Amino acid sequence: MNGSVLLDTNVVIALFARDSDVQRHLSEAREVFAPSIVLGELYCGAMKSARVEANLARIHELATAMNVLPCDATTAQHHGHIKKQLHDKGRAIPENDMLDRRARASAPLDSRFPR
Numbered sequence: 001m002n003g004s005v006l007l008d009t010n011v012v013i014a015l016f017a018r019d020s021d022v023q024r025h026l027s028e029a030r031e032v033f034a035p036s037i038v039l040g041e042l043y044c045g046a047m048k049s050a051r052v053e054a055n056l057a058r059i060h061e062l063a064t065a066m067n068v069l070p071c072d073a074t075t076a077q078h079h080g081h082i083k084k085q086l087h088d089k090g091r092a093i094p095e096n097d098m099l100d101r102r103a104r105a106s107a108p109l110d111s112r113f114p115r
Contacts, residue, residue, distance in 0.1 A: 003030055003031075004032070004033060005031070005032055005033070006033045006034065006035075007032065007033065007034040007038060007066070008034075008038060009041045009042060012034065012038065012042060013042075013045075016055075016058060031067060032066040032067065033066060033067045033068075034063075034067075034068060035068075035069045035071070036068050036069060036071055039059065039068060042059045043059060046058075046059055
């Protein structure tokens with residue numbers, strides 16, 4: 001893979017756990033992105049962990065080494081629209097997943113991180 005990748009929380013956790021497949025894919029990426037919501041989830045997890053300072057440092061290091069996609073007014077508008085559509089269909093999903101998906105949809109990516 002030599003394109004751009006977009007990380008979700010599970011992929012970052014795997015990276016922190018030194019998953020060799022994740023490390024290999026990321027080493028081949030041209031650019032790495034993550035929605036700001038992913039960082040929020042990671043910070044929350046770090047603050048609840050037994051190694052708060054070490055985990056916060058890891059997240060900070062990662063955040064400075066990649067492109068963080070913000071949640072802006074356009075993201076919020078799309079979030080509201082999608083959430084309403086899902087609600088009408090009886091298929092609501094968690095808030096963070098909604099914002100993460102919207103940030104992904106607006107990311108300038110030419111490839112996705114393989115699952």
